[in-house]
Amino acid sequence: MIRAALARLARGTARVLRGEWHAIVVDPVRRLAHRGLAGLPLGFVAAFGVIFFHDIAQHPAGATWVRRLGGVTADLPLWLSLLRTPVSLYVPALDLPVWAGITQLFLAFALAELVLGRARTLFIAYATTLAGTLTARVMIALGPDGWWGLGLPPEAGQVLDTGPSAAVVGLFTYLAVVRRAPVVFTLTGGSMVWESIAVPNLAGREHLIAVGAAVVLGFLHTHGARLRHLPRSLAVRRARPPMARPNTPSAPAPVSPPPLPAPARAVTSAGPRQCDGFRTSTGAGTP
Numbered sequence: 523m524i525r526a527a528l529a530r531l532a533r534g535t536a537r538v539l540r541g542e543w544h545a546i547v548v549d550p551v552r553r554l555a556h557r558g559l560a561g562l563p564l565g566f567v568a569a570f571g572v573i574f575f576h577d578i579a580q581h582p583a584g585a586t587w588v589r590r591l592g593g594v595t596a597d598l599p600l601w602l603s604l605l606r607t608p609v610s611l612y613v614p615a616l617d618l619p620v621w622a623g624i625t626q627l628f629l630a631f632a633l634a635e636l637v638l639g640r641a642r643t644l645f646i647a648y649a650t651t652l653a654g655t656l657t658a659r660v661m662i663a664l665g666p667d668g669w670w671g672l673g674l675p676p677e678a679g680q681v682l683d684t685g686p687s688a689a690v691v692g693l694f695t696y697l698a699v700v701r702r703a704p705v706v707f708t709l710t711g712g713s714m715v716w717e718s719i720a721v722p723n724l725a726g727r728e729h730l731i732a733v734g735a736a737v738v739l740g741f742l743h744t745h746g747a748r749l750r751h752l753p754r755s756l757a758v759r760r761a762r763p764p765m766a767r768p769n770t771p772s773a774p775a776p777v778s779p780p781p782l783p784a785p786a787r788a789v790t791s792a793g794p795r796q797c798d799g800f801r802t803s804t805g806a807g808t809p
Contacts, residue, residue, distance in 0.1 A: 538704060545701040550636040557636075564643055565632030569624050571612030572686065579614075588613060589682075596658045597679035607652055613685050627686050630693040637697060646739060650692025653735035654728030655683050661727065674724065684725045688732040695733050699740025 554561060575592065578584035592609035614623055634643040664673030691710060698707035711733050718726035 542701070542703040542705055546633070546697070546703050546706060550633055553636045561636055562632045564635045564640060565628045568612065568631045568686065569628040572614050572624050572627060575613050594655055594683045595680055596655075596662050603655060604652075607655060608648065610683060611647060611651060611686050611689050623686065626690050630690040634693045634697060637701065643693065646693055646696050646736065647689035649739065650696075650732040650735045651684075651688045654688045654731040657731045658683065658724060658728060678724050681724050684728045687725070688728055691729050692732040692736040695736035696740045699737055700743055
């Protein structure tokens, strides 16, 4: 029994890994071979944007302008944060290696663009980043003692947001949900949970919020049609009258067989004679 269970587990694992390999690697590579480098503009723009802002930030005046254009903190007015959030996708974090971030950013945007398309890739990247930024404001508003320790002190409002890393985490998580890739989801979500436990800071919390937002968006995309039709089907089911039970047809009355014809009497010269139902055909009166 143990050997059979292990064999089933091995077959199931191999089936899942094979499906994930085709969904995350084989299918995007086929699309890349069909479309060529013209299918990767978002990946190149994201990589070159990070390189551009990183080079500008090496000078004091350039660092000031980079912060003014793409630096998002929770103590800024909301309209200004919303205005800077798209540019913050290309502003690298100062405490992280830029080249490793560029590689992850290029892979995330390139893979998402090949699988999801350009418009949905930009939407997911912006939505997950914005979710982390707005949630940071809520945590700071709760305070350090608010709601089971989820609040943050006011000093966290001066910390820069995660930049492009929240978009990278959101894109990988969304791809893992819509493509049913448990390995990618475990690596992405598990690393974010480990980061938030090992280094409890604002960036770790924003990454977790990005993962949660991507999971919700992926679930809505996968089951959106079913959820949209659910209220309509419930309304139709409530408005529909109860079906009447079909009447059981009664058994037909027995039909009596038709009566047999009475035997004919043969008429002869000797008088009427019983002829067993046959008529006489001769003048002699014989049947």
